[in-house]
Amino acid sequence: NAGVTQTPKFRILKIGQSMTLQCTQDMNHNYMYWYRQDPGMGLKLIYYSVGAGITDKGEVPNGYNVSRSTTEDFPLRLELAAPSQTSVYFCASSYNYVYNEQFFGPGTRLTVL
Amino acid sequence: AQKITQTQPGMFVQEKEAVTLDCTYDTSDQSYGLFWYKQPSSGEMIFLIYQGSYDEQNATEGRYSLNFQKARKSANLVISASQLGDSAMYFCAMREAGAGSYQLTFGKGTKLSVIP
Numbered sequence: 001n002a003g004v005t006q007t008p009k010f011r012i013l014k015i016g017q018s019m020t021l022q023c024t025q026d027m028n029h030n031y032m033y034w035y036r037q038d039p040g041m042g043l044k045l046i047y048y049s050v051g052a053g054i055t056d057k058g059e060v061p062n063g064y065n066v067s068r069s070t071t072e073d074f075p076l077r078l079e080l081a082a083p084s085q086t087s088v089y090f091c092a093s094s095y096n097y098v099y100n101e102q103f104f105g106p107g108t109r110l111t112v113l
Numbered sequence: 114a115q116k117i118t119q120t121q122p123g124m125f126v127q128e129k130e131a132v133t134l135d136c137t138y139d140t141s142d143q144s145y146g147l148f149w150y151k152q153p154s155s156g157e158m159i160f161l162i163y164q165g166s167y168d169e170q171n172a173t174e175g176r177y178s179l180n181f182q183k184a185r186k187s188a189n190l191v192i193s194a195s196q197l198g199d200s201a202m203y204f205c206a207m208r209e210a211g212a213g214s215y216q217l218t219f220g221k222g223t224k225l226s227v228i229p
Contacts, residue, residue: 031215042219042221042222045217088156101163102148
């Protein structure tokens with residue numbers, strides 16, 4: 001099992017550019033998540049999905065969009081990048097059970113200049 | 114109000130000694146899970162240990178144990194026999210059954226430094 005994979009690992013964007021962060025999991029988890037981690041802080045939820053075709057906003061969704069066409073993939077789209085979106089982005093997946101841990105991808109470090 | 118509070122921004126511990134990292138939480142749910150993750154300088158999130166709200170015994174995983182005091186709403190992580198490789202950020206997090214997302218809500222973390 002590869003677990004949760006994310007691409008790219010690093011990216012530098014100019015203000016106003018757009019990009020898609022890719023996330024794939026091979027554990028057949030229904031629940032998938034996107035978090036962002038700002039320097040010196042814990043992770044905050046951007047969007048989540050409870051299954052293919054179903055997504056919903058988390059705590060900090062502004063400036064982002066997601067889609068979930070398959071169980072395995074959960075891409076995060078940044079439109080019109082802004083410096084405030086400079087962060088480390090983590091994708092995670094889990095079973096829909098409160099006592100199961102979430103499995104995290106290695107993260108994408110994004111800088112917007 | 115913060116759901117997860119970690120009051121120690123940084124901690125130092127001598128190699129081979131034990132250390133306790135504090136975590137308090139706030140929830141009105143009866144069913145919830147408490148988790149600790151380690152984030153080394155390389156950046157990945159490593160799951161360490163979890164405690165379910167209905168678990169009567171404290172969770173243990175190797176050198177990690179969770180001191181769960183439900184009435185006080187605390188879930189402190191104890192690392193025994195610290196090693197240099199334990200130097201990292203440590204995050205306490207909670208999943209609540211009442212949240213349809215089953216998301217993890219994180220504290221701000223504690224930076225642990227192990228001194229040789």
